[in-house]
Amino acid sequence: xxxxxxxxxxxxxxxxxxITDLSQALSLTKGTVSRALNGYPDISETTRIRVxxxxxxxxxxxxxxxxxxxxxxxxxxxxxIELSEHDAHAxxxxxxxxxxxxxxxxxxxxxxxATSESEGDxxxxxxxxxxxxxxDGFILPRVLWDDPRIAFLDREDAPYICxxxxxxxxxxxxxxxxxxxxxVEAVTWLAQLGHERIAYIGSASHYAYAHLRRDGYRTGLAxxxxxxxxxxxxxxxxxxxxxxxxxxxxxxxxxxxxxILCATDTLARGVYDVAHEMGLQIGxxxxxxxxxxxxxxxxxxxRLATFAVDNRKAGAALGAMLMARLRDLNAPLQQELIAADxxxxxxxxxxxxxxxxxxxxxxxLTADPIRND
Amino acid sequence: xxxxxxxxxxxxxxxxxxITDLSQALSLTKGTVSRALNGYPDISETTRIRVxxxxxxxxxxxxxxxxxxxxxxxxxxxxxIELSEHDAHAxxxxxxxxxxxxxxxxxxxxxxxATSESEGDxxxxxxxxxxxxxxDGFILPRVLWDDPRIAFLDREDAPYICxxxxxxxxxxxxxxxxxxxxxVEAVTWLAQLGHERIAYIGSASHYAYAHLRRDGYRTGLAxxxxxxxxxxxxxxxxxxxxxxxxxxxxxxxxxxxxxILCATDTLARGVYDVAHEMGLQIGxxxxxxxxxxxxxxxxxxxRLATFAVDNRKAGAALGAMLMARLRDLNAPLQQELIAADxxxxxxxxxxxxxxxxxxxxxxxLTADPIRND
DNA sequence: AGAAACGCCGAAACCGGTTTCGGCAACGTG
DNA sequence: CACGTTGCCGAAACCGGTTTCGGCGTTTCT
Numbered sequence: 133x134x135x136x137x138x139x140x141x142x143x144x145x146x147x148x149x150x151i152t153d154l155s156q157a158l159s160l161t162k163g164t165v166s167r168a169l170n171g172y173p174d175i176s177e178t179t180r181i182r183v184x185x186x187x188x189x190x191x192x193x194x195x196x197x198x199x200x201x202x203x204x205x206x207x208x209x210x211x212x213i214e215l216s217e218h219d220a221h222a223x224x225x226x227x228x229x230x231x232x233x234x235x236x237x238x239x240x241x242x243x244x245x246a247t248s249e250s251e252g253d254x255x256x257x258x259x260x261x262x263x264x265x266x267x268d269g270f271i272l273p274r275v276l277w278d279d280p281r282i283a284f285l286d287r288e289d290a291p292y293i294c295x296x297x298x299x300x301x302x303x304x305x306x307x308x309x310x311x312x313x314x315x316v317e318a319v320t321w322l323a324q325l326g327h328e329r330i331a332y333i334g335s336a337s338h339y340a341y342a343h344l345r346r347d348g349y350r351t352g353l354a355x356x357x358x359x360x361x362x363x364x365x366x367x368x369x370x371x372x373x374x375x376x377x378x379x380x381x382x383x384x385x386x387x388x389x390x391x392i393l394c395a396t397d398t399l400a401r402g403v404y405d406v407a408h409e410m411g412l413q414i415g416x417x418x419x420x421x422x423x424x425x426x427x428x429x430x431x432x433x434x435r436l437a438t439f440a441v442d443n444r445k446a447g448a449a450l451g452a453m454l455m456a457r458l459r460d461l462n463a464p465l466q467q468e469l470i471a472a473d474x475x476x477x478x479x480x481x482x483x484x485x486x487x488x489x490x491x492x493x494x495x496x497l498t499a500d501p502i503r504n505d
Numbered sequence: 506x507x508x509x510x511x512x513x514x515x516x517x518x519x520x521x522x523x524i525t526d527l528s529q530a531l532s533l534t535k536g537t538v539s540r541a542l543n544g545y546p547d548i549s550e551t552t553r554i555r556v557x558x559x560x561x562x563x564x565x566x567x568x569x570x571x572x573x574x575x576x577x578x579x580x581x582x583x584x585x586i587e588l589s590e591h592d593a594h595a596x597x598x599x600x601x602x603x604x605x606x607x608x609x610x611x612x613x614x615x616x617x618x619a620t621s622e623s624e625g626d627x628x629x630x631x632x633x634x635x636x637x638x639x640x641d642g643f644i645l646p647r648v649l650w651d652d653p654r655i656a657f658l659d660r661e662d663a664p665y666i667c668x669x670x671x672x673x674x675x676x677x678x679x680x681x682x683x684x685x686x687x688x689v690e691a692v693t694w695l696a697q698l699g700h701e702r703i704a705y706i707g708s709a710s711h712y713a714y715a716h717l718r719r720d721g722y723r724t725g726l727a728x729x730x731x732x733x734x735x736x737x738x739x740x741x742x743x744x745x746x747x748x749x750x751x752x753x754x755x756x757x758x759x760x761x762x763x764x765i766l767c768a769t770d771t772l773a774r775g776v777y778d779v780a781h782e783m784g785l786q787i788g789x790x791x792x793x794x795x796x797x798x799x800x801x802x803x804x805x806x807x808r809l810a811t812f813a814v815d816n817r818k819a820g821a822a823l824g825a826m827l828m829a830r831l832r833d834l835n836a837p838l839q840q841e842l843i844a845a846d847x848x849x850x851x852x853x854x855x856x857x858x859x860x861x862x863x864x865x866x867x868x869x870l871t872a873d874p875i876r877n878d
Numbered sequence: 879a880g881a882a883a884c885g886c887c888g889a890a891a892c893c894g895g896t897t898t899c900g901g902c903a904a905c906g907t908g
Numbered sequence: 909c910a911c912g913t914t915g916c917c918g919a920a921a922c923c924g925g926t927t928t929c930g931g932c933g934t935t936t937c938t
Contacts (some may be wrong), residue, residue, distance in 0.1 A: 150925085151925060151926095152921090152925090162924085166925065167887090167926085172927090173885095174885070176886060179887085193637070194925065197574055197637075198923075199891095200893095200925095201571045201926095202893045202895095202925065203925090204925075213602070219776045226598045226599070229598070229620070230620050231585070237630070243619075244615055245616060246606050247607055257610070265568065312610040319528065325624050379532075401804050405696070405805075408807075427800070431801040514924095524895060535894085536896075536898095539895065546914095568893095568895070571896090574925080575897075577923095851886090858921055
């Protein structure tokens with residue numbers, strides 16, 4: 133197939149079909165071919181079809197770099213990852229990237245990713261990426277409640293889509309998991325197991341999701357008719373170490389909680405540590421629920437009950453949304469929500485001390501690796 | 506067309522400095538400026554310095570896209586991630602990307618990443634990326650023992666650097682952690698604790714590292730004067746589930762091992778599961794060592810003793826190596842190795858049953874979160 | 879029927895660079 | 909002093925596209 137015309141091995145270097153090749157094959161000018169492919173109105177439908185057919189047949193695909201210098205659009209999505217974060221994006225990143233690149237490359241687009249060390253750095257990098265046409269728009273991971281990136285990109289007039297709902301998300305395009313609903317479900321789950329004192333360990337409130345999940349927790353309590361005790365809610369917790377401290381504080385209360393709900397799996401790690409340290413049986417003495425469905429949760433014992441977010445799907449959706457927006461800058465806002473799936477684990481059970489054997493038994497039952505995909 | 510509505514749109518135009526701007530400011534022609542900056546020999550040193558000064562002062566940086574269409578090089582590194590893998594690249598990816606993008610953007614280069622679903626897909630995508638100038642060369646993560654990507658890229662005459670040592674790594678440029686040395690260290694560590702029956706659970710042998718680590722295990726045994734028992738070595742283990750099966754098999758032996766060394770942390774997860782299932786005290790009844798230093802290891806209890814690989818450093822090094830190669834295609838091979846740091850954890854201890862209290866004590870001692878860095 | 883209004887395409891400029899070619903001045907040389 | 913060299917730079921072509929402009933042949937309108 134490849135050597136039909138040119139048997140010379142070296143000719144493979146020139147394998148790419150250019151618009152000139154195409155125009156010569158069609159006996160048209162470059163300009164006409166270009167306009168035909170780009171949907172200009174001054175091309176007859178007959179010609180347009182002829183051009184598109186030939187393009188397909190010859191496998192022509194424009195060189196996006198060449199387009200970029202004239203049009204300013206390079207068909208690439210930008211993603212700037214901030215590294216300084218406490219809870220590194222580690223767990224969610226791989227799947228997220230998978231979805232993103234899949235969506236992008238399906239339409240011949242590219243993903244440009246960069247890393248930054250600080251907030252100011254992020255803005256500088258984004259401007260640079262736009263200026264150098266390495267990104268036409270951005271996907272904003274881990275949106276903050278009051279996110280400087282949003283203000284910045286609005287000012288720069290650069291398109292973007294948020295992963296998460298910021299303070300004024302009503303005015304932005306976003307994709308997000310309904311983690312507030314998950315928190316309600318978690319409370320319900322625990323309440324139905326018999327828990328009445330359910331604590332909450334939340335993350336730093338500059339994250340957008342911190343607000344949503346906290347509210348979800350409180351909604352859940354209200355819904356189950358449980359009183360809200362401020363002593364049971366500890367926020368602004370950054371990492372497992374701080375979560376451990378919070379846990380000690382909670383368990384030292386006169387009326388300690390029988391269950392702890394964590395805003396993230398990573399925080400739950402700290403709770404586990406303390407439980408082990410104090411010799412508590414997780415799943416009976418203390419029930420724990422996390423959020424994220426991260427690999428970490430799979431490594432804990434007993435398995436952490438958590439809510440799995442399909443980050444690949446999120447990436448794909450965000451990619452598609454951004455491309456749509458870049459194609460038509462005047463398109464209306466796009467807002468999409470998905471639900472996270474509850475993934476039970478041995479970390480939850482009926483509250484209160486049980487006979488040792490029974491507790492063991494319960495753990496066995498609920499801690500089985502999840503089989504149903 | 507439609508943006509006629511916004512009249513002041515142009516005002517925002519943060520004028521990128523083009524080579525034309527620069528040439529006009531210097532009263533030179535575009536061509537001269539270009540040659541001056543690109544080190545052509547027919548430019549006087551005086552002029553060259555003048556141009557470089559002005560470029561710096563005006564903040565000129567060439568638009569890589571524009572360069573690309575003429576030179577064919579787009580100043581971007583390619584990374585194709587295969588998703589089908591059992592042990593998804595999840596844990597190592599984030600840090601790795603951080604290093605990679607850091608190295609790249611420090612020199613104004615870009616990282617283009619794509620994902621593929623299969624091996625054939627990967628090759629197809631790589632060709633496509635080269636053809637469309639989205640990547641000048643590639644970084645090959647998770648090199649296989651007999652890697653089709655290497656053969657393919659050699660054939661295509663495309664530059665690349667391996668993360669890992671393949672079968673004939675002597676002829677390739679690579680960066681790798683000396684995991685074989687780590688395996689020796691692990692055996693030594695266990696032997697010094699008093700273990701004599703040390704088992705090994707290895708991963709699929711198509712991975713390059715599987716060979717190295719297996720050999721390291723055997724070298725370690727020899728070095729410690731321990732006999733090699735084929736029954737204690739199980740290979741081709743893909744995931745935690747299979748590792749669990751292997752563990753059951755090992756513990757069912759007449760003379761079961763007192764310690765299990767795993768090729769990866771992920772596999773160690775399976776061992777943990779079985780230990781918990783059988784009520785074994787990890788760190789006394791059974792010692793476990795992993796490799797990778799992944800976040801998972803931090804989530805296990807007691808902490809998994811493992812070897813931490815600095816993946817960010819790896820990414821940075823690989824990026825630098827590839828850029829060096831792309832700048833000078835005739836450069837000699839570059840080969841670099843680093844050592845992984847042993848990160849002790851509560852998962853190892855002296856072999857054999859101990860009094861319950863003592864065992865607990867040992868766990869306490871060794872399971873403390875690692876404080877030093 | 880003549881003029882105006884299309885529909886459709888070619889020609890050429892343009893984008894931001896790189897690279898080839900040729901010419902002019904200064905230089906060395908016999 | 910005439911004559912090649914050499915050093916240095918301008919002019920222009922080129923890369924692979926996009927976009928503006930103008931002109932030609934048909935319709936349509938009056």
